[in-house]
Amino acid sequence: MAAYVQDVIMLVGDSLTQGGFVPHGFAQQLAHVYNRKLDVFNRGLSGYNTTWGLPVFEQVFAKQHEQQHVPKVRLLTIWYGANDACIPPSPQHVPLPEFSANLRTMIRSVTSPSSPHYSAITKIILITPPPVNTHQRGADLASRDPPRPLDREFETTHQYAEAVKIVGAQEGVPVIDLWTILYDACGRVEEKLSEYLYDGLHVNQKGYQVVFDEIIKTVSKHYPELHYDKLQNVFIGHADINFENLRESLQKRIAMPSPIPASK
Amino acid sequence: MAAYVQDVIMLVGDSLTQGGFVPHGFAQQLAHVYNRKLDVFNRGLSGYNTTWGLPVFEQVFAKQHEQQHVPKVRLLTIWYGANDACIPPSPQHVPLPEFSANLRTMIRSVTSPSSPHYSAITKIILITPPPVNTHQRGADLASRDPPRPLDREFETTHQYAEAVKIVGAQEGVPVIDLWTILYDACGRVEEKLSEYLYDGLHVNQKGYQVVFDEIIKTVSKHYPELHYDKLQNVFIGHADINFENLRESLQKRIAMPSPIPASK
Numbered sequence: 001m002a003a004y005v006q007d008v009i010m011l012v013g014d015s016l017t018q019g020g021f022v023p024h025g026f027a028q029q030l031a032h033v034y035n036r037k038l039d040v041f042n043r044g045l046s047g048y049n050t051t052w053g054l055p056v057f058e059q060v061f062a063k064q065h066e067q068q069h070v071p072k073v074r075l076l077t078i079w080y081g082a083n084d085a086c087i088p089p090s091p092q093h094v095p096l097p098e099f100s101a102n103l104r105t106m107i108r109s110v111t112s113p114s115s116p117h118y119s120a121i122t123k124i125i126l127i128t129p130p131p132v133n134t135h136q137r138g139a140d141l142a143s144r145d146p147p148r149p150l151d152r153e154f155e156t157t158h159q160y161a162e163a164v165k166i167v168g169a170q171e172g173v174p175v176i177d178l179w180t181i182l183y184d185a186c187g188r189v190e191e192k193l194s195e196y197l198y199d200g201l202h203v204n205q206k207g208y209q210v211v212f213d214e215i216i217k218t219v220s221k222h223y224p225e226l227h228y229d230k231l232q233n234v235f236i237g238h239a240d241i242n243f244e245n246l247r248e249s250l251q252k253r254i255a256m257p258s259p260i261p262a263s264k
Numbered sequence: 265m266a267a268y269v270q271d272v273i274m275l276v277g278d279s280l281t282q283g284g285f286v287p288h289g290f291a292q293q294l295a296h297v298y299n300r301k302l303d304v305f306n307r308g309l310s311g312y313n314t315t316w317g318l319p320v321f322e323q324v325f326a327k328q329h330e331q332q333h334v335p336k337v338r339l340l341t342i343w344y345g346a347n348d349a350c351i352p353p354s355p356q357h358v359p360l361p362e363f364s365a366n367l368r369t370m371i372r373s374v375t376s377p378s379s380p381h382y383s384a385i386t387k388i389i390l391i392t393p394p395p396v397n398t399h400q401r402g403a404d405l406a407s408r409d410p411p412r413p414l415d416r417e418f419e420t421t422h423q424y425a426e427a428v429k430i431v432g433a434q435e436g437v438p439v440i441d442l443w444t445i446l447y448d449a450c451g452r453v454e455e456k457l458s459e460y461l462y463d464g465l466h467v468n469q470k471g472y473q474v475v476f477d478e479i480i481k482t483v484s485k486h487y488p489e490l491h492y493d494k495l496q497n498v499f500i501g502h503a504d505i506n507f508e509n510l511r512e513s514l515q516k517r518i519a520m521p522s523p524i525p526a527s528k
Contacts, residue, residue, distance in 0.1 A: 001334045001383055002274055002305055003326035008266045021296040023287030031295065032285040035306060041266055042299060047502030055514040056499055062267035062333070069326070069333050070265045083502075091507065119265055235320055238311030238347075243355065250319040 005252055006234050007072040008039045012057060012106070013079035016130070016202060017044025024205045026212040033216075036233040037255040038074060049084040049094045050102030057106050063116045073122045074256075075226055077215065078106055081129035081160040082201060086151050096163055103167045111171070123223040125215060126168045128161035128179040130203055133193035137200030152201070154190060174222045176214040182207065231255040269516055270498050271336045272303045276321060276370070277343035280394070280466060281308025288469045290476040297480075300497040301519040302338055313348040313358045314366030321370050327380045337386045338520075339490055341479065342370055345393035345424040346465065350415050360427055367431045375435070387487040389479060390432045392425035392443040394467055397457035401464030416465070418454060438486045440478040446471065495519040 009030055011017045020027030020042055031040040043060045045053065062070045080103065084094035094102065107124060109117040132152045141148040161179035168175035182203075186192035193200070196207035203211065219226050234252050242249035273294055275281045284291030284306055295304040307324045309317065326334045344367065348358035358366065371388060373381040396416045405412040425443035432439035450456035457464070460471035467475065483490050498516050506513035 001326035001328070001331045001381075002272045002337050003324055003330065003334065005305075005307070005324050010266055018299060021292060021299055023292060027295070028285060028287060028292045031291070031306070035282060035285055036309070039303070039305060041269075041303060042295070043269070045300070045499055045502065052502065052505060052510070052514060055511050056516075059516050060267055060269050062265035064265070066267065066333050067265045069330050070267065073266050092502070117265075235309055238309065238316065238356070241316060246316070247319050250316060252320075252323050 004069045004071050006037065006039045007074045007255065008041050009034060009075040009077075010041045010060065010073045011044055011077050011079070012053065012060070013044045013077070013127070014048050014053075014083050015044065015046035016082055017042065017077070017079050018046045019202060020044060020208070022205075022208070025208045026215065029208075029212040030215070033228045034231070036235065037228060037231040039071065044079075047083060047092065048080075049086075049092050050080045050099055050106070051084075051094050053080060054102050054105060057109065058117070061110065061117045061119075064118060065116075073110075073119060075219070075223070076110065076122050076124045077127060078103065078124065079127035079129075081157065081164060082132075082152075085129065085132075085153075085157040085160040087153060087156065090151055096159060099160060100163045100167050103164065104171060107167070107171045107173055123219075123226060124173045125218050125222075126164050126173050126175045127211065127214075128164040128175065128177050129157055130178050130197060130201075130207065131161075131183045131190070131193055132157045133190055133197050133200040135191055135200070136194050136197060140199045140201075174218050176211070176218055178211065178214070181210060181214065185210075225256065230257075232257050268333045268335050270301065270303045271338045271519060272305050273298060273339040273341075274305045274324070274337045275308055275341050275343070276317065276324070277308045277341070277391070278312050278317075278347050279308065279310035280346055281306065281341070281343050282310045283466060284308060284472070286469075286472070289472045290479065293472075293476040294479070297492045298495070300499065301492060301495040303335065308343075311347060311356065312344075313350075313356050314344045314363055314370070315348075315358050317344060318366055318369060321373065322381070325374065325381045325383075328382060329380075337374075337383060339483070339487070340374065340386050340388045341391060342367065342388065343391035343393075345421065345428055346396075346416075349393065349396075349417075349421040349424040351417060351420065354415055360423060363424060364427045364431050367428065368435060371431070371435045371437055387483075387490060388437045389482050389486075390428050390437050390439045391475065391478075392428045392439065392441050393421055394461060394465075394471065395425075395443050395447045395454070395457055396421045397454055397461050397464040399455050399464070400458050400461060404463045404465075438482050440475070440482055442475065442478070445474060445478065449474075489520065494521075496521050 086092040198204040350356040462468040
């Protein structure tokens with residue numbers, strides 16, 4: 001059995017999150033820079049929307065009474081919308097008000113003291129879905145056997161991205177507006193999004209680099225105490241081992257060097 | 265708090281393991297192919313030898329009585345020797361008999377029914393240290409400020425690799441003989457090891473690819489039930505969700521589809 005040694009960064013979302021462990025993906029990069037400090041749990045689920053993600057969220061985020069041997073979630077990214085924005089009658093479609101409500105439910109299940117999942121020390125970052133390159137996506141779907149019609153619209157996904165921003169502002173949660181960042185980076189020319197999307201829907205290596213960089217920027221600005229440079233290794237560096245007192249020197253430590261408020 | 269949702273692959277060792285989350289590293293590749301099935305816990309500690317690794321091992325591998333909310337370690341890699349083989353009086357040096365004994369202690373703490381860490385379902389793989397390219401390593405150390413003398417010898421590390429193989433044979437644990445695989449791949453010409461080592465000591469991307477491929481080969485041969493293709497996603501694929509019974513359909517499952525013996 002694996003003991004509780006390190007706290008974690010939990011990544012929640014759809015295929016954009018699930019793919020994060022590819023080389024240069026945002027999960028890989030987080031796991032690398034937070035090595036020996038925080039583990040990275042990728043809980044991304046390809047094809048999922050927030051309605052399906054909600055019962056999953058309640059299972060991956062432990063209840064307070066289970067906490068004794070369970071790692072604390074220090075950082076939580078919530079990155080949904082790409083599937084919620086599917087065009088009806090796709091079963092993936094979630095109406096915009098329900099999408100916002102689902103995101104709010106996830107956030108409040110962590111932030112609300114009356115929630116069984118309440119965790120005061122968990123810092124949340126919301127990420128908006130990337131813009132859809134309907135030219136690229138349409139060509140991809142048309143090339144399948146049998147060919148499939150376009151399943152997402154450019155402006156619809158934009159509305160879901162805007163909804164994430166509104167929920168973030170209302171709930172006091174920082175938002176990485178990936179939609180706007182990528183669209184601006186392409187000079188607001190939809191076709192040029194192929195620079196950041198490999199199939200019109202999913203980010204490529206360059207897109208994941210933006211996501212990782214923005215997460216670190218957001219951590220630096222809003223949760224500076226969680227920057228990897230501010231954390232210490234759970235097990236001491238080998239050059240600092242005290243050979244006179246080996247066992248004590250090799251005791252695991254908490255990655256946060258300063259006192260932190262305990263989760264209620 | 266992060267709930268216990270997935271079991272884990274635990275990677276134990278020194279800097280060769282610690283570096284495993286680089287792009288194309290063996291930890292990154294395992295995390296990617298086992299996504300939604302098993303989490304990867306990288307417990308590699310740069311500079312550590314088995315003597316220092318032993319008290320750490322006892323902390324990262326949970327005791328039986330702690331198991332309720334703790335993920336089970338399904339696969340455990342133990343990859344030591346690169347530092348144990350340092351030339352005395354380096355503090356990293358561990359005499360060969362002690363090195364073998366330490367490895368044996370780690371293995372038996374998992375496999376021995378009388379051990380507090382006993383875990384019948386944990387499958388172990390030993391990995392030998394890679395051969396040292398003393399030309400490359402010597403040049404690297406000589407270029408430092410102040411210059412440092414060569415700290416490892418080619419034949420000494422070979423002896424530590426052989427010791428790992430003996431322990432594996434004695435304990436019935438499969439061994440990836442990375443030392444021999446890499447040396448053979450270079451036509452048994454030490455200088456040519458730079459193809460797999462970036463500094464004469466640590467594997468590069470091509471070296472990590474060998475490690476990953478050998479782990480999957482070893483799993484396929486010795487623990488086929490743990491191959492990622494044999495495991496199911498903990499949360500159901502989105503196309504298989506039963507909309508008539510959403511909550512039940514979205515209940516987490518065990519990644520192993522067939523009954524498994526419970527850990528005592």
